[in-house]
Amino acid sequence: MNSIRPYTGADEAALLALWAAALPLDALDTAAFRRRVLLDPNVGPESLLVAESDGQPRGFVLAIRRREPFGDLGLQPEQAWITAFGVDPAHQRQGLGRALFDAAEGQLAAAGVRRVAVAPYIPGYFVPGVDEAAYPAALAFLAGRGYEVVQRPVALDANLVTFDYGPYLERGARLAAEGLFVEPLAADWLPAFLRFAETDLPHDWLRDARDLLAHAPLETFTIARDGARVIGYCQHRGEHFGPFGVSEGYRARGVGKVLLATCLRAMRTRGLHNAWVLWTSDETAERVYGPLGFRETRRFAVLRREL
Ligand SMILES: CC(C)(COP(=O)(O)OP(=O)(O)OC[C@H]1O[C@@H](n2cnc3c(N)ncnc32)[C@H](O)[C@@H]1OP(=O)(O)O)[C@@H](O)C(=O)NCCC(=O)NCCS
Numbered sequence: 001m002n003s004i005r006p007y008t009g010a011d012e013a014a015l016l017a018l019w020a021a022a023l024p025l026d027a028l029d030t031a032a033f034r035r036r037v038l039l040d041p042n043v044g045p046e047s048l049l050v051a052e053s054d055g056q057p058r059g060f061v062l063a064i065r066r067r068e069p070f071g072d073l074g075l076q077p078e079q080a081w082i083t084a085f086g087v088d089p090a091h092q093r094q095g096l097g098r099a100l101f102d103a104a105e106g107q108l109a110a111a112g113v114r115r116v117a118v119a120p121y122i123p124g125y126f127v128p129g130v131d132e133a134a135y136p137a138a139l140a141f142l143a144g145r146g147y148e149v150v151q152r153p154v155a156l157d158a159n160l161v162t163f164d165y166g167p168y169l170e171r172g173a174r175l176a177a178e179g180l181f182v183e184p185l186a187a188d189w190l191p192a193f194l195r196f197a198e199t200d201l202p203h204d205w206l207r208d209a210r211d212l213l214a215h216a217p218l219e220t221f222t223i224a225r226d227g228a229r230v231i232g233y234c235q236h237r238g239e240h241f242g243p244f245g246v247s248e249g250y251r252a253r254g255v256g257k258v259l260l261a262t263c264l265r266a267m268r269t270r271g272l273h274n275a276w277v278l279w280t281s282d283e284t285a286e287r288v289y290g291p292l293g294f295r296e297t298r299r300f301a302v303l304r305r306e307l
Helices: 007-023 031-039 096-109 137-144 166-177 187-200 203-215 253-271 282-292
Strands: 002-006 048-053 056-064 079-087 113-116 148-151 154-159 178-184 221-226 229-237 242-247 273-281 295-306
Touching: 002 096, 007 031, 007 079, 048 096, 056 096, 056 221, 079 096, 096 148, 096 295, 137 295, 154 282, 166 178, 166 253, 178 253, 187 203, 187 221, 187 229, 203 221, 203 229, 221 253, 229 253, 242 253, 273 282
Parallel strands: 079 113, 242 273
Antiparallel strands: 002 048, 048 056, 056 079, 113 295, 148 295, 154 273, 154 295, 178 221, 221 229, 229 242
C-alpha cells in the first residue's frame, strides 16, 4: 500500500538514509538537515512530503513557497520551488515519484501557486537544479511532467596550492594606474561598500553580505574601488567563493579577474587548498574562472513548469 503524508519527527533517520541513497552526491547530515530544512522559516508542515510503502518511508519531496516576505520580492505567492526529491533506488519505477509530485503540485496549486521551479530557491537552495550527469532519471521524470529546462549553470572547483596568481595580480598595478584599486575590505571603506551593496547588488546579495560581515572578518571581502566609490567585490566563506560582482559601467576592463585573483591568493594565505563556485554561466566560467584554474565539476538543469 502506497501513501503520501507530511514528514514527522520520527522520520529523520529514515529520511536522511533515503536522501543519501537517492541523491548520493547531495547527502545531508542531521545538523545540515535541521538547519537547512526544518528550521527554514519558509518550510511548513506541508512542505516536506513522504511517500510510504509497506509502512516504510521510500520517497520524499521538498516543495517550498514563501511564508516570510523576501525583500522587494515580497511573498511571491504565485511561485514555488522544489529543492530536493528522491525515491529509494530499490523502489523506483513503481509510481512513488509520480504520487509525490501529484500531491506536492496539487497542494501548491490549491494555495494559488502558478509556477514551480526546480531547484533555485533563494536563499536556501542546495544546488541550482538537477545534476545532469548524476541524476538522468530525474530529468526524464521531470520532462514527462512538463518541466522545461530554462538554464544550465555550472559548478566549478579549483585547487589553489600551486597556482601562480602573479600575472593576474600584476594587472592590479595597471588598474591602480587608472585609479582603480583592488584590495581587502577595511574599516575605512565599509560605509562605501554598504552603499554600493544597496545600490548595485540584488537584494539577496546585500542580505548575504550583511550576514557575513556580522560574523566574519572584513578581509573575507575583496573590493574594487574607483577613488572613494566601491565598484565591485567578491567574498569567500571558507572554500566557497562568491558572490562576485562588478558594477555595469566597469565591466570588461579586467577588474573581475583581479578581484578573483586577489581573493584566491588571500584564501591560500588562510590555509585553504581549494575554492569552489556553485552557480555560474558557461561564459563566465570560460572567460573569468577558467584562466584562474577553475574546472567544471557539475552541470545543472534549472527547470520550470506552469501549474
Ligand atoms: C526521479 C525519481 C524521483 C523518480 O521516482 P520514481 O518513483 O521512480 O518515479 P515514477 O515511478 O513515479 O515514474 C513516473 C514516470 O517518470 C518517468 N521516469 C521515471 N524514472 C525514469 C527513468 N529512469 N528513465 C526514464 N523515465 C523515467 C517515466 O515516464 C515514469 O512513468 P513509467 O514508469 O510509467 O514509465 C527517481 O528516479 C529518483 O529518486 N532519482 C534520484 C533523485 C533525483 O535525481 N532527484 C532530483 C535531484 S533535485
